[in-house]
Amino acid sequence: MPTEVTAIPAAPSAVAEAHFAAEFTFETDCWDVHEGLEIGADFVLLDVRSPAMYAKGHVPGAINLPHGKLVQSKLAQWPDNTLFVTYCAGPHCNGAARGALRLAKLGRPVKIMSGGITGWIDEGFELATIESGA
Template sequence: MPSAVALVRAAKPEEALAHFERRLRLEADCWDTHYALTEQIQDFVLLDVRSPDLYNQGHIPKAINLPHGKIIARKMREYPDDTLFVVYCAGPHCNGANKAAVRLAKLGYQVKELIGGVEGWKDEGFKLAVTP
């Protein structure tokens, strides 16, 4: 009898490749994002899509606060059409980043979700900025 892990047969390598490449096109992790913000040229806009109160209590440095419900065409016109957005919310228990990603994609923008959100950021040992 196979283990619970092997009970369902693994995908063929080409299927796995397509799946994981797709995930990398849709997600960014905290470590890569931190490295880009601190060591590289920032070639994306980091959006904290939580409420202003939560943002002020602690957010990822260099993030812009724009709650997902306020992502509308009029507000987004200031960004070039080829802008890449990385969106985050509280963490895996929150779907605000998904809602923001849907809105941005509908407006024609490239978007990735930051895996883990604020909680993932803290889990990696990275500090949050606080707005006085």
Template sequence: MSFVSAIPAALSPDAVAHFARRLSVETDCSDVGAALKAGDVDFVLLHVVGTPEAYARRHVPGAIHLRHAEITAERMAAWSSDTLFVVYCAGPHCNGADRAALRLAHLGRPVKLMIGGITGWEDEGLAFATGVEPGKLAAAA
């Protein structure tokens, strides 16, 4: 018996509940990139770590730089209460997006974490934006 099968797989109803729960709080770089490319942006993308200079050097197109420490009820009042926020940070070695997601959830805001962050975005071969503005997704070459 392998380490893979030593613990039996979950029953289907348990697996459904588990994976549905994960997808309710996570999205991935590919899905965010596809939404940006198609113009189906029904969320606000937040770049939640780093300095303004680091953001200006490289960020996911369309992302607003708002550090997790700056997420307050007053700041978030700029968006309607049902706005979905997608947060990301540097990558799997960074917990800034988790901190931002927790702050947003405490404020009663819908939120998903973009797993992989900047590292995942780069791994997917997706284009970055530069500058102090959110920027646009580059057209496919």
């Protein structure tokens, strides 16, 4: 009797290869973002959460631009070919996907940082904060 794991056969290797390779065109991970920021990012990291959540803790170097505010006029300072990487609270949050969708609709290259803040902390990386009243 097959288990739920084997009841549906795995995809043929060529199909699996194409699928998993394509995932890297849509997302990156916290470790790669951290390394990119350390050496001088060739992307813009967007924290798409609320300003209040950003102030409580965000990835150092990230710009706060809530997904609902992603409009062409806010992006005018970056060249059209700038890669944006969005993140939100973590896997339980769809804000990064909402932001990525808005950027894609505006014709901008975009990836999601999988894991968001939760993943960043899980990797042992520090968060930056904004002092209240500062």
